[in-house]
Amino acid sequence: MRSILVVNCGSSSIKYQLIDAADERMLATGLIERIGENIGLSRHRSATEAATTEAATTEAATTEAGATEAATVTADEAVEHVSRLPIADHTAGFAAMLAAFRKHGPDLDQMPPVAIGHxxxxxxxxxxxxxxxxxxxxxxxxxxxxxxxxxxxxxxxxxxxxxxxxxxxxxxxxxxxxxxxxxxxxxxxxxxxxxxxxxxxxxxYGFHGTSHKFVSEAAAAFLDRSLEQTNTIVLHLGNGASACAVKGGRSVETSMGMTPLEGLVMGTRSGDIDPAVLFHLHRKAGLGIEQLDTLLNRSSGLLGMAGTGDMRDVLAAAAVGDPAAVNALEVYLHRLKAYVGAYYAQLGRVDAIVFTAGVGENNALIRGRALAGLESLGVRIDSRRNEDASREIRRISADDSAVAVLVVPTNEELEIARQTLSVVEAPGRAVSDPGYD
The missing domain is CATH 3.30.420.40 (ATPase, nucleotide binding domain)
Incomplete structure (x- = not known):
């Protein structure tokens, strides 16, 4: 087995996936979190380990190392093993990850990956x-x-x-x-x-690049079109959100800017805002630079307007008439539709509008309302298709829609694995070369 280990490290977490380099199957996935706290958490799922009904719920057991372990069967029937143990730093986090691989597979000591993608x-x-x-x-x-x-x-x-x-x-x-x-x-x-x-x-600079690249290429393949001849607007809608205009496989416009703050309304980020607002709040409210930074990045967006950064909670509150939630939802959709229109103008011709990430993949109401009223641009949603809860790539536009509207589940880990493999298999480079000066 030739595999790529993909890691995504935050300040107190390590997300990882082991991906088969040959057929691009996910072999294992996990999360190390609460790094630096008294007790950390290790979650590991292995596709090579058969799930059984007996493993649906097991009582927690204490190991000799002082960790507690439990196993549950997740929605996709893979066994998730959870361990609670001290994880002092990222190096200890990787040690916990290796321990999970040894115990629950695949054993990286026996079958090490060919490279690590970061x-x-x-x-x-x-x-x-x-x-x-x-x-x-x-x-x-x-x-x-x-x-x-x-x-x-x-x-x-x-x-x-x-x-x-x-x-x-x-x-x-x-x-x-x-x-x-x-x-x-x-x-x-x-x-x-x-x-x-x-x-x-x-x-x-723009961000979410691995997602926009993966999704735009997957959309062209799904439509059986040449990537070079396909123009796509990709809407990556999660807690962080960005739009991207992709022309012939190349990004020509994107909503995030020098930082991930610019652009669409997000869970806790404001997105576009008049810079003079900051000067005004400094003069009138006495807010300093750090307070303004925190305001725009961590206390704004849906959270600032509706009191929650989770779109599901905003929608639930809006459904019962909460005025703050209703306004937050309208602002979110207004901004989103404005970007779709702007990118349509930049591209000149649009072959597909694609929704991806947590909100984009799972929320039919947001998809439908974001594109409502764009029929004159050739965009028509099929409500039945839009309500389909499938987790596969799918078309949600009507048969007579000139612009295809798709839902494409993003897979940034797979894109990172592909790009990592392209580097280690480049002509003239041996995979065993550690790559250091």
Missing amino acids: RVVHGGERFVEPTLIDERVRREIDLLSSLAPLHNPPNLAGIHAAQVTFPNLPHVAVFDTAFHHSLSPAAYSYAIDARLAADHGVRR
Whole structure:
């Protein structure tokens, strides 16, 4: 078995998937969380372990290491093993992950992956493709932390811990911003002093790139169209949300900017806002820079307007007439429809509008209302298809819709695995080469 281990490290978590490099099957998935707290949590599911009805619920047991373990069968009938144990840092987190692989499979000691793929949020202007990680690359990712202070430092901590855990394997960084390197200067430039912008890296970078790339390519394949001849508007709607106009497989416009704050209304982020609002709140409300940063990134969006950042709760409250929830929903949809219209104008011709991520894949009401009234643009939703709860890629537009409307489940881990494999299998490079200076 040749596999790729994909990891996504946050400040207190490690998400991971083991993916078969040959047939792209998910072999195992898991989450290490509450890193640095008194008791951490390890969740692991292995596709190679047969689920049985007897494993549906097991009583917690205490191991010699002081961890408690339990197993439950999840909705997709895979056994999820949960352990509670101290996890001091990311290196300890990777040790807990390896322990879960040894106990529940596949055993990475017996069948190590051929490479480790790392999600890194911000690649700046330097990193425009998947990149083999060496000391120089680590330094540059660290320097880019000024552009993504909440994301790049934990991504880097995960890289260090993974390289300690797997010192003889190649490690590849896949950057959220890389897909958007094809933006034109007209699309990525802010209209401020050009020298000041250049000196401090002020421009639009865009994010969710691995998702937008995966989804736009999957949509073209589903429609049996050449990627180079397909124009797509991708709506990645989750707690974080972004829109992307993809022309012939290349990003030509995207809603997030220098940071993931710009663009659509999100769970806790404001999205687009007049910058003068910040000056006003500083002068009138006495808010400092850190307070304003927290306001826009963590206390705004749906949370700020409706009191909850979870779209399901907003919809439930709006359904019973809560005025704050109703207004939050209307603002969310108004902004979303505005971006669809703007990107339609930028592309000139649209072959497909695609919904993806948690809200986009699972919420028929949002999909239907976001595109309502666009019939003159050739967009017609079939309400029955839209209500289909399938987890597969599907068409939800009517047969006479000139623009196809699709739901495409995103798979960023698979995209990272594909890009990681492309690096380690590049001509002239041996897979066993650790890739360090």
